Amino acid sequence: MLRLVPVLLTGCAAWFGEGDAGLDTDGDGEADSGETGDTAEDLSEDDARVRALTDLPEGKYPCREPLLARVAHIVDGDTAYMQPESGGSEMKVRFIGIDAPEIEHDDPAECYGNEATAYTSAALLDHLVWLTFDAECKDFYDRDLAYVINGEGEAGFFDRALARNGFASALAIDPNTTYEDEIDADVAAAQAENLGMWGDCGG
Numbered sequence: 636m637l638r639l640v641p642v643l644l645t646g647c648a649a650w651f652g653e654g655d656a657g658l659d660t661d662g663d664g665e666a667d668s669g670e671t672g673d674t675a676e677d678l679s680e681d682d683a684r685v686r687a688l689t690d691l692p693e694g695k696y697p698c699r700e701p702l703l704a705r706v707a708h709i710v711d712g713d714t715a716y717m718q719p720e721s722g723g724s725e726m727k728v729r730f731i732g733i734d735a736p737e738i739e740h741d742d743p744a745e746c747y748g749n750e751a752t753a754y755t756s757a758a759l760l761d762h763l764v765w766l767t768f769d770a771e772c773k774d775f776y777d778r779d780l781a782y783v784i785n786g787e788g789e790a791g792f793f794d795r796a797l798a799r800n801g802f803a804s805a806l807a808i809d810p811n812t813t814y815e816d817e818i819d820a821d822v823a824a825a826q827a828e829n830l831g832m833w834g835d836c837g838g
Contacts, residue, residue, distance in 0.1 A: 678761060684786075685763045691784055692792055694769030694813040701767045701784075704728075706759040711738045712751030712802055714778070715759060717766070729778040730794045731769055732818045734806035736832060747832035751802040758793065759785065769811035780811060789821075798822045801831020 673681070691701050704717035707725060712735025717726050736745035738752050765784040774780055783793040790796055795814070797803040798821035805822045807815040826833045 673761060682763045685765065688765060688784065688787065688791070690787070691765050691767050692782060692814070693767035694782075694811065696770050697768040698770055698772040699768050701765050703763055704766050705763050706761060709752060709756040709760055711735060711748065712755050712797065715755065717764070720763065726766075726779045727777075728766065728781050728783070729774060729776075730797070731780050731782050731811050732794050732805065732807060732814055733798050733803035735797060735803040736836075746836035747802065750831070750835075751797070754800070754802050755793075755797070758796075759783070764793070769813050771811055774808075782814070794818065795821050799825055799830075801825040801828075801833050 686703065693701060703720040704726065705720065706715050707718050708716040710716065710727070713730045713733055715728055717728050719726065735751040735755075736748035738744045738748040762785065766779075766781040767784060768781055772780060785791055785793050789799070792814075794803075795818060798805060798818050803822075805815070805818045807818070825831060
């Protein structure tokens with residue numbers, strides 16, 4: 636389902652931030668926050684671009700309306716803390732439909748976990764994104780379940796971009812399966828091209 640939302644502002648900016656965003660420079664196993672390399676002007680322009688997005692992919696029966704949020708901290712490739720622009724509590728968001736390799740916590744990092752985390756950080760950290768939803772809004776761990784939209788088309792559907800570029804495998808969990816077929820196809824294409832972890836981690 637595509638939901639039309641009001642156009643608030645117009646603007647244009649690069650999809651990914653520039654600089655060394657997302658690199659683990661302090662050795663703690665997580666992407667470093669606050670190092671996106673984006674200037675205030677860059678972020679302002681990108682905010683305007685994201686606000687102007689109108690065709691937002693969401694679930695067939697979404698559990699809530701889309702919302703704008705700023706990405707405050709990257710946990711790993713498929714999870715981030717986000718602050719809703721409308722106010723309220725910070726959200727720990729688990730991206731729907733995909734599963735990125737784990738970074739080091741109590742156990743060693745999985746192959747390509749750090750790379751997936753850096754990719755997500757470079758694209759999202761400090762930026763506004765749209766969060767859209769499927770049938771179920773929370774998981775067993777009380778994380779918010781959402782699709783992350785930061786641009787137009789497939790490239791701007793960030794869950795799918797992670798899959799298509801080889802930074803995540805597919806993970807379909809009922810009832811949030813609206814884009815299961817599309818994400819499966821994205822993963823298959825990445826595997827066929829040996830992209831990301833499919834080329835570097837032995838398939």
